[in-house]
Amino acid sequence: MSNDSKGKLIVIEGIDGTGKSTQARMLAEQLRSQGLQVKQSFEPTNGPWGSKLRASATSGRLSIEEELELFLKDRRQHVDELIQPTISSGGIVILDRYYFSTMAYQGARGIDPLEIRQANESFAPQPDLLLILDLPVDLALERVGVRDGQANEFEQRDSLQFCRDLFLSLQDEPFAKLVDASRDIDEVHRQIMENVTV
Ligand SMILES: Nc1ncnc2c1ncn2[C@@H]1O[C@H](COP(=O)(O)OP(=O)(O)OP(=O)(O)O)[C@@H](O)[C@H]1O
Numbered sequence: 321m322s323n324d325s326k327g328k329l330i331v332i333e334g335i336d337g338t339g340k341s342t343q344a345r346m347l348a349e350q351l352r353s354q355g356l357q358v359k360q361s362f363e364p365t366n367g368p369w370g371s372k373l374r375a376s377a378t379s380g381r382l383s384i385e386e387e388l389e390l391f392l393k394d395r396r397q398h399v400d401e402l403i404q405p406t407i408s409s410g411g412i413v414i415l416d417r418y419y420f421s422t423m424a425y426q427g428a429r430g431i432d433p434l435e436i437r438q439a440n441e442s443f444a445p446q447p448d449l450l451l452i453l454d455l456p457v458d459l460a461l462e463r464v465g466v467r468d469g470q471a472n473e474f475e476q477r478d479s480l481q482f483c484r485d486l487f488l489s490l491q492d493e494p495f496a497k498l499v500d501a502s503r504d505i506d507e508v509h510r511q512i513m514e515n516v517t518v
């Protein structure tokens with residue numbers, strides 16, 4: 321779905337540990353300090369479907385069909401209740417993960433990422449800006465404190481490499497910007513601010 325709303329949708333993506341939550345918080349603070357109306361959110365959400373998904377990461381992974389269905393239900397609710405109303409009223413939404421994560425992570429489980437994209441774009445607005453935080457898998461895992469054998473179900477090295485490659489494949493989209501997440505926190509924030517026009 322194209323985004324012809326008055327507000328802006330800014331999405332931060334990247335594999336686990338690339339600094340998405342840190343940068344989403346810093347970006348939201350920066351924009352609020354400029355007097356802008358900002359809603360910061362994340363996926364999976366803390367709603368009923370998102371909570372079930374988060375629980376499954378440690379208690380036992382769902383089948384790919386059930387997992388994909390829950391991510392779609394969670395996102396529909398997020399779009400209907402927070403994303404679309406905020407951008408329709410002229411506000412800025414900053415998201416820590418969106419449907420590009422579904423293309424990556426559920427793509428890594430064997431579903432065609434393009435089919436995932438089409439299913440999502442039938443109801444979810446495209447972002448105005450997609451910030452892809454890029455970091456080698458080993459460095460990302462080091463940051464989240466995951467050592468061999470201790471990764472949770474979503475954090476296996478091979479699938480994270482698939483996810484990193486998928487995110488990198490999106491860098492030529494007209495709304496995408498690649499950010500070098502290996503730099504220090506303030507430098508990553510500076511790279512992000514260079515690309516944000518509000
Ligand atoms: N640029 C950076 N350099 C070094 N450490 C960082 C940087 N950005 C974030 N960190 C640290 O790395 C860890 C992971 O950061 P953060 O939670 O923001 O990442 P994330 O991408 O949201 O992770 P996840 O997807 O697992 O939730 C935190 O301890 C954070 O303080």
Ligand SMILES: Cc1cn([C@H]2C[C@H](O)[C@@H](COP(=O)(O)O)O2)c(=O)[nH]c1=O
Nearest residue numbers: 336363364391417418421422425426474
């Ligand atoms: C939106 C979305 C997320 N995931 C996975 C990716 C992560 O491993 C977890 C969320 O963890 P976070 O540390 O809170 O970011 O969920 C996914 O597989 N598919 C998705 O669409």
